[in-house]
Amino acid sequence: MAFGPMGDWTPPDNNTYEFYDTTLFPNLKKADTFSVQLNVFSVGDVEPAYFALWIDYNHNNTFDSSELVMQNSNTIKALLPALGSPVSPINKVLTVPTTAIAGITRVRLMRGSSANPYTPYDSTVSLTPCPVSATSSYGCTYDFNVNIVNNTTSATNITQTSTAIIEIYPNPASNDVYVKGEINGATINIIDEYGRTLQGNITDNHVNVSQLAPGLYFLQIANSIQVINRKLIIKR
Numbered sequence: 001m002a003f004g005p006m007g008d009w010t011p012p013d014n015n016t017y018e019f020y021d022t023t024l025f026p027n028l029k030k031a032d033t034f035s036v037q038l039n040v041f042s043v044g045d046v047e048p049a050y051f052a053l054w055i056d057y058n059h060n061n062t063f064d065s066s067e068l069v070m071q072n073s074n075t076i077k078a079l080l081p082a083l084g085s086p087v088s089p090i091n092k093v094l095t096v097p098t099t100a101i102a103g104i105t106r107v108r109l110m111r112g113s114s115a116n117p118y119t120p121y122d123s124t125v126s127l128t129p130c131p132v133s134a135t136s137s138y139g140c141t142y143d144f145n146v147n148i149v150n151n152t153t154s155a156t157n158i159t160q161t162s163t164a165i166i167e168i169y170p171n172p173a174s175n176d177v178y179v180k181g182e183i184n185g186a187t188i189n190i191i192d193e194y195g196r197t198l199q200g201n202i203t204d205n206h207v208n209v210s211q212l213a214p215g216l217y218f219l220q221i222a223n224s225i226q227v228i229n230r231k232l233i234i235k236r
Contacts, residue, residue, distance in 0.1 A: 019143040029151035030102070033095045036070065038109070044084035048113040048139035051080060051090075052127040055107050055146070057100040063108055063129035069094050071126060079121045080111070096148060105148050112139030166228050168219055172235035179205040179221065189220040190232070209234055 028034055038051070053070035054063035070092050072078065081087050112127050166181035179188065188207060190198050198212065207219070214234050221228045 016140045025146045027147045027149045028096050031098050031151050038090040040087050042087045047082045048111045049079040051111045059101045073123045107144045109142045168230050172233035174236045175210045177207045186221045191218045
């Protein structure tokens with residue numbers, strides 16, 4: 001996503017708003033992570049120095065404080081570039097909460113200034129999600145749509161039990177995990193609690209987990225007939 005025109009200093013046209021309802025983004029899966037990159041529009045002047053990004057996960061048509069996923073204080077921890085200073089892309093990795101409602105979801109990207117755009121960076125400044133309108137500031141507000149879909153390998157689903165007689169040991173484990181039972185050439189995947197596959201296509205009954213951080217994981221054993229999931233604790 002890119003910041004566009006800022007508006008101008010002359011009220012009432014000192015801010016801009018656009019809804020990019022035809023812009024398409026890849027689907028976002030519940031419990032999955034995704035990368036956001038913001039590319040800042042820059043001119044050789046005093047510019048709005050703060051930004052914010054919200055995602056309306058609960059579909060209540062209000063950008064709640066819990067839906068403020070990016071801003072200066074949790075991303076770059078500094079003012080956006082102004083007066084012709086160098087521009088660098090702003091990157092952050094986010095995770096879609098498992099409580100997010102599936103479907104078309106509104107995203108709001110805003111760039112604005114504090115009451116005095118000449119003041120030094122203030123980590124307490126936080127923009128409000130309403131379009132920039134104060135005559136003492138100027139900026140831009142852009143809305144987009146993304147589509148959130150259910151994740152078939154999310155933690156909500158992979159905790160389902162199976163009647164198949166499959167044992168994993170030791171559990172908790174620290175270095176090696178063994179699978180006992182009729183796996184019939186199945187592949188074994190290790191999935192974290194957010195539904196992300198960390199190790200995949202393990203084709204025997206032995207898994208080395210020494211590189212995984214302590215915590216809760218799931219061992220997913222899949223063949224052409226069934227998929228079996230077992231909880232796995234890594235502990236050191």
